[in-house]
Amino acid sequence: MKSVDVVAGILWRGGRFLAVERPQGRPRAGFWEFPGGKIEQGETPEQALARELKEELGVDVRDFCFWRSVEHAYEDLAVRLRFFHVTGFAGEPQGLEGHRLAWLRCDEALRLRFLEADRPLVADLATITF
Template identity: 50%
Template sequence: MSGAAKVVEVVAAVIWKDGRYLGVKRPEGKAMAGAYEFPGGKIEPGETPEKALDRELCEELGIRPVTIAFFREKAHAYQHLSVRLHFFHVRAYDGEPLPLEGQDMEWLTPEQGRTRPFLEADRDIVDALVAETA
């Protein structure tokens, strides 16, 4: 039997604007296409989570976070992949988010987020955002 799968370190941003956060729909051709997620991606070797978040948001959305506040960390095991997610609140940023990777995007109230098909690893975060803003 093989050993435990490598854990992939990932950053994710809860980007806020006027009481709503940005939900991003994974584009066709990507694993779990059609599911919603928080913008972000893999932490590259030698990167801090904050540096990875800055790079990923620039690549995916064309924005630069001005304020990054750690929210929470969690591990999640999918059937094909284990991830450790580092979630951050981003309440100020330079630029306007654009779908640079062909993804659909939607500004969601915390309650609306519960009606979207978020990735399994993100669902308790969606619930936590409702509880925080209640």
């Protein structure tokens, strides 16, 4: 089974966090997740986070901190995810890669279909405020 290292940013604004819906034509389309992507060879997780959020959302990361790591095996892919809280960024997030965006409270997020690897974190976000 293929294994990848991934970063994900939990962007915060006014007590809500940003979630993105995976676009049609991609694996696991229609599921919600935190924005981010694969760590490229030679990148640190922090560099990958900044690059991915710029490519995917058009924002420049300013203030962030590592939160936790999660490992998850899907049927076709094993992922090692590193999640970061992003409390400062420049620019207005846009779905540059076809993603639908939503600023959510935790109770709203719990009603959406999040990727399996992200679901436990969504519930844990209820205990965090930024």
